[in-house]
Amino acid sequence: MDLIIKHGTIVTATDTYQADIAISGETITLIGHDLSGDATTRIIDARGRYLFPGGVDAHVHLDTPVMGTITADDYQSGTIAAACGGTTSIVDFCFQMPGQSLGDAIAGWHVRAAGKAAIDYGFHIVVADPTAAVLEELAGLPAQGITSFKLFMAYKDALMADDWTIIQVLEQARQSGALVMVHAENGDAAHLLQQRFLAAGQTGPKYHLLSRPPRIEAEAVARVITLAEFVGAPIFIVHMSCGEALDELVRGRARGVQVFAETCPHYLNTSVEDLDRPGFEGAKYCYSPPPRQKSDQEMLWHALANGTLQSVGSDHAPFNFVGQKELGCDDFTKIPSGAPGIEERLIMIYQGVHEGRLSINRFVELVSTAPARLFGLAPRKGSIAVGADADLVIWNPDATLELTPARLHQRVDYTINQGRHVRGLPEVVLLRGKVIVADRDYVGQIGSGQFLQRARFGQAMQ
Ligand SMILES: [Zn+2]
Structure with a gap:
């Protein structure tokens, strides 16, 4: 295992529960309690945080x-x-x-x-x-x-x-x-x-x-x-x-x-x-x-x-x-x-x-x-499940922010939410197992996004 996210609260469209998530390469390989890796496994502690699918x-x-x-x-x-x-x-x-x-x-x-x-x-x-x-x-x-x-x-x-x-x-x-x-x-x-x-x-x-x-x-x-x-x-x-x-x-x-x-x-x-x-x-x-x-x-x-x-x-x-x-x-x-x-x-x-x-x-x-x-991206995207891409958001429900263009990464000179105080923010974001956002800043590799071949309508609906 390359990475284990421990002690977070996993939230999917149907369930909310506490468990650890193990990631090998780009994929979620195990979800369970008290998971441990070897000396090379990176650990992220997500105590007090939600884990959402990307x-x-x-x-x-x-x-x-x-x-x-x-x-x-x-x-x-x-x-x-x-x-x-x-x-x-x-x-x-x-x-x-x-x-x-x-x-x-x-x-x-x-x-x-x-x-x-x-x-x-x-x-x-x-x-x-x-x-x-x-x-x-x-x-x-x-x-x-x-x-x-x-x-x-x-x-x-x-x-x-x-x-x-x-x-x-x-x-x-x-x-x-x-x-x-x-x-x-x-x-x-x-x-x-x-x-x-x-x-x-x-x-x-x-x-x-x-x-x-x-x-x-x-x-x-x-x-x-x-x-x-x-x-x-x-x-x-x-x-x-x-x-x-x-x-x-x-x-x-x-x-x-x-x-x-x-x-x-x-x-x-x-x-x-x-x-x-x-x-x-x-x-x-x-x-x-x-x-x-x-x-x-x-x-x-x-x-x-x-x-x-x-x-x-x-x-x-x-x-x-x-x-x-x-x-x-x-x-x-x-x-x-x-x-x-x-x-x-x-x-x-x-x-x-x-x-x-x-x-x-x-x-x-x-x-x-x-x-x-x-839009034909399931089951790879859209859930936290074994076999799915390790696209994850570690979400701090208590973090607050006043929205202004300067605090956002969009390359545009205004936000329609100017001055709004919001509570609950993404803290760490993973794309296929790699941390690409830490402390709300991009730390990934530009160009690492991949084109998604989407399934025909209905094929991934079950
Ligand atoms: Zn449009």
């Missing part, structure tokens, strides 16, 4: 061109920030550019990650230009370990997929064993409202919010669930933000549609008032869907606790306030849409454990176990 973030955007600029974190800074926040696997969105083949898009994404990734990573493919050749190309992706396809119902004249495209992609996914992910907002309706506001000279960040009311999201959620129902394919709805949309999710599932969904920490922690901050500050909170009412936050927490929502992704899409968000200072439709959060995801959801909203096991399920299963 976080799995299935919704991130690194080194990605968006609205004429590029996300502020590349693979190096983004995955270091993820690691420091307790995440050891990400699934990033590989964007197809107009006219590009999916193969070329994927090759470009491998180049972005190679030699830079500090944690393990996989890709979803974003279908942006759905020609007949591209739709055919989809069928071959699961064999390359890319088992999820992403579509946007928002962003008219750019990424927006019409119903026929959605149906064709769902049908391809059904046949090849992939899972379709959807950004559900009615892009045509949002476009109309945007044009009206701009024509009236209403250009500030709060019109981003007013041009994307909850019904615009709820309509798209209802529609795409219906399309998945017709095709007979499973579907995953990303970043759900409000009660109206949750109602449609519940209705679809009640009809027997295999529909899964996530929310993101920013919908639990920011609200419409943030868009009304003085000056241009509201731009920091411009993401799509936009922040909602406080009452929606409550509904989302309940949906996380009771199983209506399956997982939490960060939707990390970082743009500096200075120089990037400012691109939209005269026109809210030009504000790059997104916010940072890859490092704060576990921390912010863990606050729900403190506040009595979630059990600690449900917390682990939402940030690690469920996304690993849904």
Whole structure:
């Protein structure tokens, strides 16, 4: 044995218990009491600490061109920030550019990650230009370990997929064993409202919010669930933000549609008032869907606790306030849409454990176990079990921190959680048996993250 972690409290999606964990090479080889190694075995004492499986973030955007600029974190800074926040696997969105083949898009994404990734990573493919050749190309992706396809119902004249495209992609996914992910907002309706506001000279960040009311999201959620129902394919709805949309999710599932969904920490922690901050500050909170009412936050927490929502992704899409968000200072439709959060995801959801909203096991399920299963990474990732990768977070439940950009590793000049006092932090993080974070700082080997060949949807669900 190379390493034994002693005296910690192991927390999985189903159990909480005290035991020692033995690691050989990259794998957990034994879980038991009073484990001992030989003279060469390293011992880590985790007394008074929780041991969680490494976080799995299935919704991130690194080194990605968006609205004429590029996300502020590349693979190096983004995955270091993820690691420091307790995440050891990400699934990033590989964007197809107009006219590009999916193969070329994927090759470009491998180049972005190679030699830079500090944690393990996989890709979803974003279908942006759905020609007949591209739709055919989809069928071959699961064999390359890319088992999820992403579509946007928002962003008219750019990424927006019409119903026929959605149906064709769902049908391809059904046949090849992939899972379709959807950004559900009615892009045509949002476009109309945007044009009206701009024509009236209403250009500030709060019109981003007013041009994307909850019904615009709820309509798209209802529609795409219906399309998945017709095709007979499973579907995953990303970043759900409000009660109206949750109602449609519940209705679809009640009809027997295999529909899964996530929310993101920013919908639990920011609200419409943030868009009304003085000056241009509201731009920091411009993401799509936009922040909602406080009452929606409550509904989302309940949906996380009771199983209506399956997982939490960060939707990390970082743009500096200075120089990037400012691109939209005269026109809210030009504000790059997104916010940072890859490092704060576990921390912010863990606050729900403190506040009595979630059990600690449900917390682990939402940030690690469920996304690993849904996106074909289980049983290697997402749990603490013999034979699993030794991706572990040693978590100090009593450590506190005031969140500021300076205390985080994300390469971006603000945090939407500015000034928040949080309790419970990752202290030590292991990736496949190696300590990569100690005392909340990255101590690993840049480039040691590996590409994850993901299993087809359902294969790892049992
Ligand atoms: Zn996203």
